[in-house]
Amino acid sequence: MIRVCVMGAAGYLGGELLRLLLGHPGTEVAQAVSTRFPGRRVDSVHPNLRAQTDLLFSAPDDLAGCDVLMTATPHRATMALLPEARRHARTVIDLSGDFRLPDPAVYERYYGVSHTAPELLGAFVPGIPEYFRAELAGADLISVPGCMATAAVLALRPLAGLIGPDVQIDARTGSSGSGALAGDANLHAERSGAMRVFAPVRHRHEAEVSRLTGLNARMTATGVEAVRGVQVVCHATGATGAAGAAGTVGEKALRRAYRDRYRAEPFVRIVVHRAGAHRLPDPKLLSGSNYCDVGFAADGDRITAIAALDNLVKGGAGAAVQCLNIRTGQPETLGLGFPGLHPI
């Protein structure tokens, strides 16, 4: 039984970690740490865990030893607490943004502050099993990428060699991505039915995508009506041919590239149908599931790659558990079997 401690356990990602770990046959929640609610019942904050656990939140100072420490704490706060907190566990899986970008200058450009633990930055393995499985098996520091970054990386990496270096990513996200303390601008009356372009250019996750794909990624992000769910629509052009012009890439070649890459992956599905309401990836179907669905289309030299996932699962807590499974030698899909609902 792997003993796991969750820091930031009262947030949305923290709650999702608890849901997955409590339902996981090989893990035990040793502590659920919260700065806001120490001593309160976990299910008073995460009502879906009623009758699942009698656990109380612990105070940060009471953090004790465990096998795996998962940090779902805020950006900027995490880099301050992690150097000390990591002593309590052999393996740390961080879900914040603080250890995703190995270059402190890039971090500062996108997060607006200097990194206070730059010496650790290079030591984290990205929590994308599809591309870092071998490294994750032995990693003691794991950083789960941003939800939109994971989606874009899974959509774009199979296209290496087929597309040119410039990619425009149009990301859409539900409101849970803003967290449980999102403020007045995220009141239901303000956020309901919105199409809110909160990052018209330079969304942070583009830096992760560029790093993890080798592409020159630009990302626009829009909040749309949904609680869970991220979708990325990535626009690329065919790789430049001998003649210097962008090449045409047929849909067959695209399909082959995705199939070759993801045939054996348990949590990536290729979703491209000719017709129907569900012909391309839609996060609506993925709430609670650990799937990332990927799809594509082509029009001459233009290629559109699409991915969808649940930002709190494959885009966060589910990826973390998948990494834990790999790191601790358990079956990779353990505790992650929920397929999602339809209709929903």
Add this chain to the structure above:
Amino acid sequence: MIRVCVMGAAGYLGGELLRLLLGHPGTEVAQAVSTRFPGRRVDSVHPNLRAQTDLLFSAPDDLAGCDVLMTATPHRATMALLPEARRHARTVIDLSGDFRLPDPAVYERYYGVSHTAPELLGAFVPGIPEYFRAELAGADLISVPGCMATAAVLALRPLAGLIGPDVQIDARTGSSGSGALAGDANLHAERSGAMRVFAPVRHRHEAEVSRLTGLNARMTATGVEAVRGVQVVCHATGATGAAGAAGTVGEKALRRAYRDRYRAEPFVRIVVHRAGAHRLPDPKLLSGSNYCDVGFAADGDRITAIAALDNLVKGGAGAAVQCLNIRTGQPETLGLGFPGLHPI
């Protein structure tokens, strides 16, 4: 040109007052008072007013004279400020809960605090033109009822004599009723898709309904997914006959009662069709409009009366403007012509 000052102008009701008054050919917004945003542009808070006005919010201390003062300030705060503020205007139209209940003991029972201006309580005329038109024409103190109370009163009063005294009201409301400062429990992720019974018994508005109908009203209130809109479903039984048993009331008699009462009312529509998606009142159709739709059904001795309105319009700002029109001798429907949208 009637000069109107709005206090609490940065809230949702305040914004709706400004929208209606700015589009009204007979009124002029003299001041939009806000404690939070004095000096800021009104359209920075109410973005639908972009290109409608260059007005800035005023500080409460800068309140100057006007013809009509509209107070859309919070419950409990309003009774503290109104005795002084009313000196600046001939007529006050209050949209808060503080002057709706003439009996200070009832106020205390439902609001949990003693009333600090009980001497004024009896002086307010209820802002329901359908039942207080004559009094409103000369009133200097007007109190707009709660949104659910207005709906229930319009649904129930035509049934006087037909139904028994006990009425159970099931009220449903959108999220805008919680206001622009509604707090974490009203974040989109928490409130979206909810069916939140926030008052299983004893919702405040039941006291207003009891007072304004003479019935013994009980009200349950549930927040459902909508931003605007209130619907009440009122359950009653037929009036007791000579034999002592509840009487049967046919749908014909109900239709006649409503028709007789509302035939000439510009803002009450009777909506009872045999079939179709829109056969009974639904607030979805009423966003932005000043209509209250009423409908009904009967089953033996049981009667169901239904009403729907936009809580910010007929349930608040629209009713206030309708009262202003009456009080100032303008056509009652002036500035209130928007019919609502379909689909929406």
Add this chain to the structure above:
Amino acid sequence: MIRVCVMGAAGYLGGELLRLLLGHPGTEVAQAVSTRFPGRRVDSVHPNLRAQTDLLFSAPDDLAGCDVLMTATPHRATMALLPEARRHARTVIDLSGDFRLPDPAVYERYYGVSHTAPELLGAFVPGIPEYFRAELAGADLISVPGCMATAAVLALRPLAGLIGPDVQIDARTGSSGSGALAGDANLHAERSGAMRVFAPVRHRHEAEVSRLTGLNARMTATGVEAVRGVQVVCHATGATGAAGAAGTVGEKALRRAYRDRYRAEPFVRIVVHRAGAHRLPDPKLLSGSNYCDVGFAADGDRITAIAALDNLVKGGAGAAVQCLNIRTGQPETLGLGFPGLHPI
């Protein structure tokens, strides 16, 4: 391994049955029968089952033998096909409305047609394990009640003796209850954000509630914005005391009644908190889960009982699987462990 055949497998309840049965360690889906899509892949209709199954739909004529037959076929059609179809299985679990009411006259009153298999009506055991567990263990004909009926029965039966006979039930439901062929009135543009009172009086499920509780139940039903989810708010009065007046029932007595009844139930939770966004049952939290949450409040002689569930799970497919577990001697909770999501 219990071999299960699902008829009506292309509908929403059918899809939910498939999801639960495919994820159930003790069952095997022998056939998924559909009149509309024979030969098509099951996951082309239920996209959440992609990568879960390669099953194709079977034609009704190809129905073969199995251990348990589940019929999620339409009302009125089911009574025509079941007498023949039941020969293929030892146990039939019907999810339609056709075998819920033992009295054919009551059936005709609520469904508008004569029952064509009245001889079978009395043989069905209601699929509510909380009240029919012993009978279900040996039943070969099981009828899962209507989703709102199950919710109301679970809310009301513990109150036997505490409340008077007349109960008014206010039911709210999401759009999935209208099924996958719901027609133009259920287009997104028409149904989104609606509060549609589709049964102002005499909703069918009231007949089931009356039968299963011994109360005189009346039910109003409203479609609200949600895909999944049913909530009932039941209004009752305290049982008449010696003096002939309705008695006061304290919340302590109510809590005790619910605790006594549901202490050992795996899928009923009592949800009554003093404060917070989740203080009373809300179906928003229950999507995909088999829980029915129940709660209550009292005000003098009035009692409000509330229940919430996912209409496709505890209100349909989950209840059916729970019954199957009981009937086949498996642990009652097998395959029904998903706790629901928050936020969602």
Add this chain to the structure above:
Amino acid sequence: MIRVCVMGAAGYLGGELLRLLLGHPGTEVAQAVSTRFPGRRVDSVHPNLRAQTDLLFSAPDDLAGCDVLMTATPHRATMALLPEARRHARTVIDLSGDFRLPDPAVYERYYGVSHTAPELLGAFVPGIPEYFRAELAGADLISVPGCMATAAVLALRPLAGLIGPDVQIDARTGSSGSGALAGDANLHAERSGAMRVFAPVRHRHEAEVSRLTGLNARMTATGVEAVRGVQVVCHATGATGAAGAAGTVGEKALRRAYRDRYRAEPFVRIVVHRAGAHRLPDPKLLSGSNYCDVGFAADGDRITAIAALDNLVKGGAGAAVQCLNIRTGQPETLGLGFPGLHPI
């Protein structure tokens, strides 16, 4: 009084035309033609028009003379009926897709059928007053562009000379764009909360944008959760400089370009703020209004231009009425004063 006949009056665009024309002081609805509902009350189909009109639908064969004929009939059907129908009116304003593309070959490429009235194609003036006001003043054949095309044209045309020729447009739309007969795939349960990429490449409106801007436009379209509303996010690069590289365009230059172009436009607002929930164009605020809000951002050589509108108003019926006002010499904003709601 301008006498207007609306064909296709039972659809969503038809209903919106009726709403605007009935509330317009200078127009009169002569006929509301519907193939499906001749003889039925208009408000039985458009319930927001209750108490606004007693009009009945006319059959197509009963089309009589009028000043202006507005056709809100389906694509492909319109080109068949318009050559005859136009004889009944001096001016025709078409809202279908059939007369938007002057080149029949382009029409065939995007609509999949040959055009049957190619001789008329060149005679239509595009219904975008901001760019064709002078021509519209004398036009007898007017074609209102597609909703996403109008948004994109208004976002992109001010950038002529500042950006390179290739533009990728990411369009998002509410469900009303699919019309009142949208079919099972648009049932609420299927469409609610969806992010449905229904045109991953080659959305039809891209042909209109290319034609009306001179750019090489590509358009991806996604259905998101909303009933009304279209938003386009357009990705461009700075125009190539002397050195052959894409140039950097500062936000000041962008702001100047938009200001210069739209300073005097009554229905285009520039929405670009530093912060806040409403800093960029969002269709949520525009339901029922005739505004198109435009905004922008820049990051080095990349430019993002954003526009939002209500697809049924500025993207359809409102644009048609604005064109009618221009054509008939009335004030351009007449009947189009509704500013939109907040919150909604």
